Structure formats: C-alpha cells, structure tokens
Amino acid sequence: MKEFFQEVYKIVARIPRGKVATYGQIAALLGNPGSARTVGWAMWEAPAHMGLPCHRVVNRLGAMAPAHTFGGEGIQRAMLEKEGVTFKPNGCVDLEKHLWDWEADYHA
DNA sequence: CATTTGACTTTGA
DNA sequence: TTCAAAGCCAAAT
Numbered sequence A: 001m002k003e004f005f006q007e008v009y010k011i012v013a014r015i016p017r018g019k020v021a022t023y024g025q026i027a028a029l030l031g032n033p034g035s036a037r038t039v040g041w042a043m044w045e046a047p048a049h050m051g052l053p054c055h056r057v058v059n060r061l062g063a064m065a066p067a068h069t070f071g072g073e074g075i076q077r078a079m080l081e082k083e084g085v086t087f088k089p090n091g092c093v094d095l096e097k098h099l100w101d102w103e104a105d106y107h108a
Numbered sequence B: 001c002a003t004t005t006g007a008c009t010t011t012g013a
Numbered sequence C: 001t002t003c004a005a006a007g008c009c010a011a012a013t
Helices: A002-013 A023-030 A036-045 A075-082
Strands: none
Touching: A002 A023, A002 A036, A023 A036
16 A cells, blocks of 8 residues: 555655664554554555655664665765664664654654 | 565564 | 563565
8 A cells, every 4th residue: 555655755755863763663553553564564665755764764772774775885874874763782773772762752 | 467675674483 | 580472464476
C-alpha cells in the first residue's frame, strides 16, 4: 500500500533534530505494530528523494542500516552526531536520551 | 497468481 | 542468562 509509505515518510519527516525513532514505534503509530519491517522497506524507496532524514530512523537497539544505504560506513552516525545525538560504547544510538517522544509530538 | 524476501520485533527454549 | 525460531505487513520476482 503506497499510502503506508506516505505515512512513514510523514512521520519520519516529523522527527525532531537530534532525536531518533524506531521502526517498531513508527509502525505502531501507523496502526501496524507488526509491520516494522515494512517501515524499513519504505525508507529504502524514499531517501534523498524527499529529503527524508532516514538517518534518524534506527531499529529498537539503536543500530542503523547497512553502510551502503547512506553512501558509506559511518555516514548515518556522523550525521546524527552532528545533530547532537550521542552514541553508546557499543556503537548504537543512545535511545534512552534521543528516542523521539512521538507520543507527545504526534499525538498518537 | 503464488512464492520469497526484507533498514524488524517479540516470544520460546 | 543467551541463543534460536516464528510472526507480522507489504513489495518484488
């Protein structure tokens, strides 16, 4: 469903700078908590296409997509760090500090 | 038209 | 506690 993609794009576009969102939460926000994988799939199509901050979208562990997705290893991480996002020693985004509070912002 | 795959998540052993 | 398997929705082949 293309609309599903649009929903994903809209939500991702609303992620505040310096914050990150997880696939599962985005999916849940769309009403499809089980389609976390489909959310990621949608990102694959959208990227630079519409200036979508896909680098702010990570899995629930704070890990990011394969390097080639952003043009190289560390690209996504670099952009996030530039926005003020911190990383854990394990190399994942510090979700506890930078997880987007979509509940308050989007009014799910 | 049916099968497989995919930037994931959650539960079972 | 850690490891492994199933499940979910949508798109691509």
